[in-house]
Amino acid sequence: MNVFSSAAPAATFSSLSEADPMKQQIIDFMRDFSIETTPGSALKIPDYREHLRPGAKVAVTFLPGSDFADTIATAKRLKEEGFQPLPHFAARSIVSAAVMEENLKKLQAEVGIDEVVALGGAVDTPLGEFESSMDLLETGLFDKYGIREIGVAGHPEGSPDISPQGLKDAITWKNAFAERTGAKLYIATQFCFEAAPIIAWDRAIQAEGNKLPIHIGAPGLATIKTLINHAKACGVGPSMRFLTRQAMNVAKLMTVNAPDKLIMDLAQYRAEDPNCGIAKVHMYPLGGLKKSAAWSYAVVDGDFTMDPKGKGFKVTRDIG
Template sequence: MALNAIDLTVDRSPIDLLSGYSLEITAKDGEALRSAAPRIPPGTSISVTALPDEDVADRLAAIRLVRELGFEPIPHISATAVPSAEALDDYLAAVTGQAGVTRCFVIAGDLATPRGPYCDSSALIASGALERHGIRAVGVGGHPDGHPHMTPEECWSVLAAKCAAISERGMTPFVVTQFAFDGVHIAEWLGDLRRRGITAEVRLGIPGPAGIKTLLRFAARCGVGASASVLARYGISLGKLLGSAGPDKLVDLLRSRLDASHQPVGLHFYPFGGMEKTIAWITDYKDRT
């Protein structure tokens, strides 16, 4: 075949973003997860957050429950909250031994002064503790709306360096983004990520259906862009704060803009309005599309 006859076009057909979605819970969400479990596909990845006011025993119980219910637990580890290398070893031994954990998600955390030897997620990854305890995949954060302490270019270089460090240690990197409302911006960010040669799987953070005031409260807490124009595209009017909103328009837009060139990619749901509401929305949306 002549060179000019070779088909070099990219497959632009729509991709199934909702196949193999993932979810996020806190240590307090165990009963809600148990109630919703029959409607969640077996093997679904479920992240368990690491909040500063939680008891570690409660977090471990939630991680064990995820496994007992037939799902894949992904514990969050907040690097600056880890008091010592010994404490990290103990925690990793517990989650791997008690819940068969093979994947985790590492963040820096919100502490200005680290409690122990890890000043950020990169330092924890470099410690060697994760692979020593049999962790096979490590998630790191992506920030379509930017990061309060880094320039956009710094965000890209740090993300690329983390993914490379994880791969060099024999583990598989994946990226989970902070939730966002602006589907246009999310799609552009993901396209930029692929053009920069970062090939890791990406989970795009999606807010589950919730009260509008609840969504805005979490957006303010997490530094998520929520201008009037962005919220309007999402389906929220700042003049009408009563009622609730779901991610229909956001997911519609992402499905229309993402294609094979953005793969591997899926959705990661933050159930701010409750697990049952989020699973009901996912089920209904899949039935309608």
């Protein structure tokens, strides 16, 4: 059973010809997806080449309380195995501009990168002089060390740490920064469980002047229990109600779910609305990288069948 949903009524397909365009929309939407890993999970993955295709973009986290040296080591390993690592720079966990510069020096000396993700970070009290990704951008250090593309945070369902006006102001500032400096920025979002709030958010920020492309966060394959735990920890908003409804049935807690309905609805939105700001999908492999990557590649390859009632699709390949 699929718990990822949209508030909009499900479309139904009266013939295969109606389903085929939708299938191509999904394939196009998932093509060139990126995925996330942590230094901790990297220790449990003998070789990323067993799960990812050459050149895949892989975001590498810098979690609260961790050592950035581990982020560098994971990025170096990914580069050596043929992938493009995207290290996270979490502002509130960086003590000073000097430390930030040293980390960039090490990354370029040991790895060689041209893209990073700049975030505020899940730390209540900043460890140093930075509070937000905007503070990191203002240092000019990313440009100094050859970073040509930067992901910055976006929150389709709001944030428990930032007011709605604060979020609006941040989007406005980031757009102005990109225009003023020529920096290539994109918005990297938290994961959500339904399409409707994402679409509403995209339209709202477009109306307010957003020009930055959006890399939308999607939860990978995981049990309902795992998804709920991650959603609570990350402050996911109203779309989590779809999970909690399912959780009322204890028997479903350990059911593995895929984000097919979410992906289908967003793919349709991107294909049908010329003003859609969503450019790519970023997968959060909450239940493990192996299955989420296998599922994503199956979708990219078209190995799935559409649900005739418009409830999503089902991957037909064995993903283990």
